[in-house]
Amino acid sequence: MQRSTTSHLLLVSLLYWCGWLIATGVASAQTPSTDPASQAGPHIAVLLPLKSASIGRQADAVRLGILEASKVHRATTLPVIVHATGDDAYDVVQAYEEAVRSGAQLVIGPLMRSAVTALSGTKLVTVPTLALNAPEVDTAIPPALYVFGLQVENEAKQVAQLARKQSRKNAVIVASDAPLSRRLAQAFADEFARHGGTIQDEFSYTSDTPSLMKLRDSLAAGFGDVIFLALDATRARLIRSYLGNSTPIFATSMVHSSNDALSSHELDGVYFVDMPWLLTPDHPAVMSYSRNDQAGLEFQRFYALGIDAYRICQELLRGSQSAAPIDGVTGYITLGRDHRFLREPIPAQFTQGEMRLLGEGVSGLPQ
Template sequence: MSVFGCATPTPTAPKTVTPAPVSQPAVQTPPAAPVTASPAAQPPVVTGVVPAPAPLAATPLPAIGTEPAAPHIALLLPLNSPVFAKAAAAVQQGFLAAAGKELNSLPVRVYPCSDESAEIVALYQKALRAGAVAIAGPLTRNGVAALAATGPVATPTLALNLVDDTRADQLYFFGLPPETEARQAAQRATTAGLLSATVVSTNSPLSKRLAQAFSDEWQREGGILQAGIIYDGDPTPLKDLSQEPGTSVFLAAEPDKARLIRPYINSAIPVYATSQVFSGNTNTLTNYDLADVRFFDMPWLLQPDHPAVMIYPHVVPPMTPDLERLYALGIDAYRLLQVLYQHNPANVLPLDGVTGKISRNGHVFQREGIFAIMRQGLGVPVEGKSRQ
C-alpha cells in the first residue's frame, strides 16, 4: 500500500515505492542551504528553476545525537523503510527545498526510521529532547495513527497523512488522499448542471475507495446515481451507456485501466476522474486515449507558470508523477508548518500552494486541486468559471 493507503500494491510487490534504504542518520540542514540530495543512493540532483545553478557538493553533517540540543524543525520520515523509502525521500527533498528558500529560519533535522507504526513515538520524543520546536511527520497512515493515539500533543506538529480523529491540541493533518479529488469531481459535475452519473470502476481497493467517495458526494449534492459498472475486460456495458443530456460518468480507475476504458465511452458523455489517471504532460502519446477526461491535480504538475511553482527548485531529471506529487507535498508541508509554528494562520490561509489552494477545517488542512481536461494528450487547466 502507499503512504496514503492506496495507489500502490501491497508491500510484497510495490510498484511506485521501491526499496531504497537510507544509511545516513538524521541530519541538520542550515536554513539558507540549497536543496540537498535525497538519502537514497545516487539521487536526482536538485537545481533551481531558471536559471539552473550548478549543483553543490553536500557537506557531511553530524549524526543526530552527536550534536547538542538546540531549537530546530524536525522532519520524521520512514527513510529506512524497504517499502516507503523512495516516497519518504521525495517528501524530504521537497521539504528541504522549501526550507532552503526561507531566510533566517530554524535549521531542519531529519529523523529517519524503518517502521513508523513501531518507532514513531520514540522518535518523536527523541526529537523533542533534541530541541525540536515544530515537527513534520510521520508520513504513513499507521504512523500517524500511532502518534495520534499517544494523547495530547503540545508541540506544533503537522502529520503528513490523515486519520479519523478529533483534536484539541497541536497535532494537525495534511496529505494527498485521492478521495478528496473524487469528491471534488462530484461537486464540479454538479456545478456543470449534470443530473445523473454512472460510476465505472475496476474493483481494485483504490477503485472502490474512489467510487465510494464520488457516490457519497454525488448523492449528497442531490445527483441521481445510476447502477455502477465494474469493468472486467468486456466493453459492452460501456457502449450501452445513456447519452441523454445531463448524464455523466465517473471513472474510478488506475491509468492503465482508464486508457482501456475511455475509448469505449461515447465522446458526447462528460467523463470525470481523479489525478490517478494522469501520468504527466510528458506522456502525450499515452494520454491520447484519455481524450476529454476531466480531472483534478496540483499546480506542480499542471501549471509550470504558477507563482508558487516557479519559486521552488525542481528535481532534475524529473521523477515519476507520483513522486513529484510527494515532492510537492514536502514543499507545502514546510510552508504549513511555518504557519503553525508562527501561530499566524488567519493572515496566511488560504495558502496558494504548489499542491493546490489550502485551507484549514479544524485540525485538517484541506487541498483544492486544479481542474483540468485532457486535450491532445495534455492536461490543460480549465478556467474557474467554465461549466465543463
C-alpha cells in the same frame, strides 16, 4: 624509594583504567553523536520513513521538498533536522517522542497512514505536528495535530462538486475492487449526493469485452449524464474507448501518471484535477523553487508536498489558530474543520494528446 615506586604504579594503573573506559565507550557521552535525535536544541523535526523499502523514495522526495522550501522561505531561524524511520508504526512513535524530547518545536510527519493512526491515538502530541497523511479511522485527533497530504479522496469530492456545478444530476461510477478505488468511489458518491445528485449505478471494472459493451450500451441509452472513473491511469486507458464521447467523464489525478502524448491521447476528453506544480510549471509561485523534470510524476508530487508542508508549518509556528490560506504548489490550501488542511487542485482536460487547463470557473466543462 618505595614510596616513589608505589606512586608510579598507581599512576600507571590510573592511566590504564582511563584508557579502558574510553576504549569501551563508557565515556562516550563526551563525544558528539551523529544521531539527529541527540542534537538537543530548538528545531523543526522532520519524521520520514527514509529507511522503508516500499516508500523510501517518496519519503526522500518529501525531504528534498522541505529542504528546498526552507532555503526559499527563511521566516524562521529554527534548523530542520530529519529523523529517518522505517515502516513500523511503533518505531515511528518512538522516534517522534525522541524528537520532541530533544527540542523539536514543531514536527512534520509521519507520512504513512498507519504511523499517523498510531500517533493520533497517543498523548505524545504536545507540539504543533503536521501529519502528511490522514488517520485510518475518522476519529477526533489531538489538539496539536494537523493533517495535510495528497489524499485523492478529497480530489474525488472536488470532482463531484464540479459535476454538480455543471447541473449533472445522474452519475455512473466505474470502480475496481482495490481499496483505494473503493474509497474514491465512496467519496465521490457521498459528495455528489450531498449536493443533490443521484448515483444512477456503479460498474465494477473489468477487462471482459462483453461486460464493457454492456456498459457502453447503457451509457448510449442515456443511463447517466456524468461518469466518474475511480481508477488509476492504466485501467482508465483500457476502459476509455468504451465510454463514448457524449457523456462527460471525470477522474482524479490518478489518471495523470505520465506526460507521454500517446497516454494522453488514450484518455482524450477526460476531465481531471491535479496540482499546479505539474499543470502550471511556468506560474511564478511554482517557479520560485528548483525542480527536476527528469524525475517521475510520483516523485514530483511528493516533492511538492514537502514544499507546501514547510510553508504550512511557517503558519503554525506563528501560533495562529486560523492559518492564512496558501496559494501552494499542490493547490489552494485552507484550514478546514478538525485541524485538516484542505487542498484544492486545478481542473484540466486531456485534449488531443495535451492537457488543457480549464481556468477559473471551470468554463471549459460541458453544459
